[in-house]
Amino acid sequence: MADAPWVELREKFQAALALSRVELHKNPEKEPYKSKYHARALLEEVKALLGPAPEDEDDRPQAEDSLGTGDHTLGLPAELVEAEGPIALGAVRRAVIEFHLGVNHIDTEELSAGEEHLVKCLRLLRKYRMSQDCVSLYIQAQNNLGILWSEREEIESAQAYLESSEALYNQYMKEIGSPPLDPTEHFLSEEExxxxxxxxxxxxxxxxxNLYYLAQVYQHMEMFEKAAHYCHSTLKRQLEHNAYHPMEWAINAATLSQFYINKQCFMEARHCLSAANVIFGQTGKISTMEDRQHRRA
Structure with a gap:
């Protein structure tokens, strides 16, 4: 990493995050992405201060990066390689910046550039992806690529990225299990x-x-049983973690009930409708519990 003051890096990164969260309607009407572009400029400054990534075999383009087929879809589990030492630390911080640049470009409807940054993020993290420092960031980058390919209606590529994320989560929780670092922590002091x-x-x-978008993908692929399973899991987890929009949750639960009715699973259908009715009653009474910008997580 270049000899840039650590405080300057942190401040620029935090300022970029704050600008990224500014809602579009708070920007000038003729410049809806003004805050996004400002955030991008700060992220580019941080990237420049970090310096170029060292040439590394794991950083070079690999076929699966651009095709949406990660290691897990090929049946190859990740190996644990800790992100230790200055080279690894620099790679991880660059990956964080590439991730946020990718999301930024997607938010401003520059999808190809967004994809390029997200793929760079994956390359930088590939060998560290099972580590506590990197697993969350790696999954988030793959999730965003899955969403991107889904929006392009390239459903098989979306499926590959999202299933790879699911497999990595399951492997990490089985073999390690401790809560991993949030990507933002790579630009925080120890006290923070x-x-x-x-x-x-x-x-x-x-x-x-990840489960939410897998449900959408399976629905699109007409794998209705699997889609219903993932939809049910998503709704259940949203309730458990108190992270949902009442209106959206109720609609999804009511929609799931129709699947159960068609399968003549009437008890399950009734349960979904009852839950939808209860949660719908919260609409307008409580504040939004979940950030609608799913890409942020």
């Missing part, structure tokens, strides 16, 4: 790092989003 409870909450939210 998150508590384990908050880390766990954020990681589980990432996985819930």
């Amino acid at each position: 790092k998150l508590a384990e409870q908050e880390r766990s909450k954020r990681f589980e939210k990432v996985y819930t989003h």
